[in-house]
Amino acid sequence: MRPLVWLVIFAAGFRFVLGVSIIPPYQTYIPYEEYIAPGLIGMIQLFQAMQSTLSMVWDREMGSMRTLLVSPLPRWYLLVSKMVATVAVSVLQAYVFLGIAYFWGIQPPPIGYLTVLPALILSGMMLSALGLFISSAIRQLENFAGVMNFVIFPMFFASSALYPLWTVREANQKLYYICMANPFTHAVELVRFALYEQFNGEACAIVLGALIVFMALAIMGYDPGRGLIARRVGAE
């Protein structure tokens, strides 16, 4: 499991490099591993969302998506079902990660494991909706790798997953704004606060907004009226 590798090696190495001042929701100084745990959870959910995207592009190329599209089920229902499935898997994976991370010293308060669930669901949905939209926009499987490089890594690194934003702001103002504009940042913060039994309203609002926008884009992308699919089907 990639995030666990990160947790162990990366955090151990960086432990003595970064000084982490006391920032909410934490009440004391925390080891670096504890800081990046929500970011790694975000990474798990991001990867899961992109993986399901890949499977949709694959299905379209392989033709098995046609059976779905020709069934009487409405398009939005198919998309929402896919989203629910993706979120369910990613939430499960997140909990497995938290379970294992416990033994590495990441021990949020017990109620935190419960309060983090709605946050995981919301952020999972947002990332899944993004994945659905991307899958409607990608023409071919070969382009997928390129898109992934332009989506996954920037989203992850230009966020508060690995470093608190105040350090980013001190280093580079523009990068700070990019991080703030990145919905992934807010998903991570939502999870971070929820894990410590706190509700970050601002992050929640942004994630919800991003979810609605991505979902709308995804539904438009798969709408038979818009013809995005028409351009993807090989002519004749």
Next chain:
Amino acid sequence: MGAPGVEAPPLVVAGLSHAFGERQALRNVSFELNRGDRTMLLGLNGAGKTTLFSLITRLYNHRGGSIRIFGWEIKEKPSEALARLGVVFQLPTLDPDLSVTQNLSYHAALHGLPRREAAVRIEREIERVGLTDRMHEKARTLSGGQRRRVEIARALIHRPKMLLLDEPTVGLDIASRQFLLDHVRMLCREEGLAALWATHLIDEVDSEARVIVLHRGRVLAEGPVPDVVQRMNAASIREAFDKLTGERGE
């Protein structure tokens, strides 16, 4: 719009036009299929057959004209229309890692069939295409012809009365091709299914069928094969086709 009348024809296409940007793929296409009609949609590659099928199956919406399946306009009531349609695509659409039965069960679930009912129908359709002994094998292990047979079985699970087949014999051996032709002929004759079979192979068009000649997005002729042949003063459907498409100039 209330429910259509009981006797609505299986497929009515009226005034259908479609363009991909600059390229006009279909021009004012109109035709009708009645119960029991076995209609061959004959056209060269690039004539617009796949576009027409994509529109009828609502892969994307049509903009001008109308498409009605048993009276349900596909843009307004896609679920009702699609529930009455069975489709055999040109591309293989079976999941190769699932067994034949599993592939069919998946399709049944998409159409909301209860499991027990689905199992009964699956067994019947597989038997009709002669693949009972391969039921539990992964689709991957089947030959191209066998997979096509599974696809036709699948298309019939939800008991549609209208069947669309998009060049279903492409790449198949002679025996499989003949099987498919005979099977569909039987379905139309004995069960009153209406079938629209797209092909560019003239020798698949027999004299008992109806034909729609599609050329460059236009319907050039429509009707029972003998009538079309006679109308063009030709000796065979091949000659009639050549005359029709040749007249339009290349």
